Amino acid sequence: MLCNAQCYFIPIEGSPDNLLKECKDLGGVTYAMNSKWKNDRCEECSCNPTGIHCCNIVAIPVGFSKMKCKKLFNEKTCTYTVVEKKNPKKTCPVQQWVM
Template sequence: MKALLCSLMVWSTFVTLCNAQCYFMLNENTPGDLSNECKDLDGVAHPLSSKWKTKNCEECSCGQDGISCCNIAAIPMNYDKIKCQKIFNKKTCSYTVVERKDPGKTCFVGGWGL
């Protein structure tokens, strides 16, 4: 079980580094076991068909086969990356794009993606 959790954690880190926006974690059920909950990577149990938001700005849901999670923070695209920088606010799960020399000034963003 620990090996499975470790491999899932490594896999989810790899997926995050690859800029994937959604991922799926299989339940640890044994054949014939019809569990009515899912356990996340932190070991927290969630009821079947439930949804929740994580501290990493993901929305997750528990299904019979496992947990599905997707990023909910829109990522700024098409902005002047030399003049401007994106800043992530973990509390609001949102980005702002501001000038590097004057962070009080926002920059134009041509589009947002998930």
């Protein structure tokens, strides 16, 4: 497996006959060649003849008042919301996001 901060690559394994049919992820799940999907770790992945390529799709808030606010992660939507600590129904402004 090769990786950088936000993406990684899993080389295809198997016999030459299988190289153009499917890819297998680290959990053993197989995917059709040239397919794309979002996994449960908030990554977009694709299967191509060389293997599986996955990248994080979560934008992380970094430019907000950490004294006044906190970030909340929604696993279903793979998104963060930044809310006031004293009043979690009120959102906080965010000046910067990183991937």
